[in-house]
C-alpha cells in the first residue's frame with residue numbers, strides 16, 4: 266500500500282501562562298492512496314487541531330508527520346507552504362470563492378500560482394475536467410453569487426482538485442448547506458473517492474461520517490477506530 270499520510274506518536278500541546286492543553290495525544294494514523302477516512306468527535310476533542318497539522322497550517326509539539334514518505338514535522342513556513350500547495354487540497358465549511366471571478370477562474374486560480382506553469386490550453390482542459398467531476402461545467406461563466414450554496418461547494422471541490430493533490434482534507438463540508446444540497450455534495454465526494462481521490466474528512470454529522478470507508482473517532486485528543494475495538498462480553 267502507498268501511504269500518503271503517516272502520523273507517528275504525534276502530539277500537540279498548547280501552552281499559555283496558566284494552562285497546558287494536550288489537544289492531541291500520541292496519534293498514530295496512516296492514510297493510504299484511495300482511502301476515504303472520516304474523523305468525528307465532540308466539540309473540543311481536537312479535530313481542528315488535527316486538520317491544521319495535516320494541512321501543514323500548524324506543527325506538532327512532538328512525534329512525526331510524513332507526507333508520501335517525507336518527514337514534514339518540522340519544516341520552515343516556506344517549505345510547509347510548498348508541500349501544502351503541491352500535495353493537499355482543502356474543502357472548508359465556508360466555500361471561500363472569490364465573488365469577482367467566474368466559476369472557471371475560481372477553479373483555475375491555484376494553477377496560476379502553481380510552481381509548474383501550464384499552457385493556457387492545458388489549464389483550460391484541467392479546469393473543465395474538474396468542473397465535469399462536480400457536475401458544474403454548465404455554470405463555468407457564472408459568478409459565485411449566482412449559484413446556490415451546494416453549487417458553490419461543488420465549485421470549491423473542483424478548485425481543491427485542480428492541482429491534482431495527493432490528499433483532499435475536508436472540514437465539515439455540509440455545515441452551511443441544507444440537507445438536500447449536503448447530500449449532493451457528499452455524493453460528489455463519494456464519486457471522487459471511487460475514482461481514486463484520497464479523502465480525509467472531519468464532520469460532526471454521524472450520517473456523513475458513516476459514508477467513509479474508515480470511520481475514526483477522536484476523544485479528548487486520542488484517536489481510535491471503533492470498528493477495531495473488541496467488545497467485552499458480559500456473562501449473564
Ligand SMILES: Nc1ncnc2c1ncn2[C@@H]1O[C@H](COP(=O)(O)OP(=O)(O)OP(=O)(O)O)[C@@H](O)[C@H]1O
Pocket residue numbers: 279280286287288306307308309310311312313314315
Ligand atoms: N491556540 C490554542 N491555544 C490554547 N488551546 C487551544 C488552542 N487551540 C485549541 N486549543 C484547545 O485544544 C483542544 C482541542 O481544540 P480543537 O479546536 O482542535 O477542537 P475541535 O474538536 O475542533 O472542536 P470544535 O468541534 O468545537 O471545533 C481544546 O481543548 C481547545 O480549547
